[in-house]
Amino acid sequence: MTTITLVQGDITRQHVDALVNAANSSLLGGGGVDGAIHRRGGPAILEECRRLRASSYGKGLPTGQAVATTSGDLDARWVIHTVGPRYTREEDRSELLASCYRESLRVADELGARTVAFPAVSAGIYGWPMEDAARIAVETVRAAETSVEEVRFVLFDDQAHEAFAAQVRRPS
Numbered sequence: 001m002t003t004i005t006l007v008q009g010d011i012t013r014q015h016v017d018a019l020v021n022a023a024n025s026s027l028l029g030g031g032g033v034d035g036a037i038h039r040r041g042g043p044a045i046l047e048e049c050r051r052l053r054a055s056s057y058g059k060g061l062p063t064g065q066a067v068a069t070t071s072g073d074l075d076a077r078w079v080i081h082t083v084g085p086r087y088t089r090e091e092d093r094s095e096l097l098a099s100c101y102r103e104s105l106r107v108a109d110e111l112g113a114r115t116v117a118f119p120a121v122s123a124g125i126y127g128w129p130m131e132d133a134a135r136i137a138v139e140t141v142r143a144a145e146t147s148v149e150e151v152r153f154v155l156f157d158d159q160a161h162e163a164f165a166a167q168v169r170r171p172s
């Protein structure tokens, strides 16, 4: 049984087995959570990302997939990078966003991670409306078959925290 917890704050400050990064396909860094993770985690994360680009992910990490690296100086054992879809009204990409959570949990299971922290994937620079991002995140984690014991959503501000809290209050 996976317990969902909510924290308002900075994901890079979490003490967990694995932190999930809202990355982009290049795996070579960016703004938002991605920038914060690389800044605080130091160069070891980028080095491993570069190795992944030179080996298994020559074309980058496809949207909806996940891959783990070291966490460098972060207080976690691993960083799991996932690539959320950009939000658009023209096309329903919800399944790709759900896939980010499922695939990240699958990678966490492979690693043996028991506590995993997620940001609100796609709900920043990629523009996904927060209420809908929260619904997809919570529904997908609730439905996932995983050995992860705690999924901790780490939300940056009040609005994000309230959107996730509203979803967690809904009966499953």
Ligand code: AR6
Residues within 6 Å of the ligand: 009, 010, 011, 012, 022, 023, 024, 029, 030, 031, 032, 033, 034, 035, 036, 084, 119, 120, 121, 122, 123, 124, 125, 126, 127, 128, 154, 155, 156, 157, 160
């Ligand atoms: N801790 C927790 N949440 C955070 C933090 C933090 N340190 N920083 C931002 N957030 P985003 P995306 C929140 O933009 O939408 C990057 O350039 C933020 O307020 O990090 O998936 C990548 O390289 C928002 O609610 O991720 C990609 O190019 C949520 O985390 C692109 O951005 C996600 O915002 C990915 O965009």
